[in-house]
Amino acid sequence: MPTLTREIREQLLTYDETFQKLAQQHSEYEAQLKQLSEATYLNLEDLQRQVTLKKLKLSVKDAMERYIVRRLHQPPGR
Numbered sequence: 001m002p003t004l005t006r007e008i009r010e011q012l013l014t015y016d017e018t019f020q021k022l023a024q025q026h027s028e029y030e031a032q033l034k035q036l037s038e039a040t041y042l043n044l045e046d047l048q049r050q051v052t053l054k055k056l057k058l059s060v061k062d063a064m065e066r067y068i069v070r071r072l073h074q075p076p077g078r
Contacts, residue, residue: 004072005068005072008068008071008072009064009068012067012068012071016067018067019064019067022060022063022064022067023064025060026057026060026061026064029053029056029057029060030057032049032053033050033053033054033057036049036050036053037050
């Protein structure tokens with residue numbers, strides 16, 4: 001990740017409530033996926049939940065990236 005993008009991400013995590021919520025949701029999906037991956041056996045419902053969580057996590061990550069890109073293209077002072 002380029003330094004500028006990393007800096008913007010850190011600023012958003014510090015000051016932007018919407019971005020903070022997205023990051024929190026991403027972390028929650030990650031934790032749920034980790035919990036599922038530690039299971040010895042996954043039944044069909046667990047496997048479906050795993051696929052759903054991966055899609056949700058990716059969707060949130062994409063939203064975070066779009067948020068960063070918008071911030072990169074914003075005129076200074078906004």
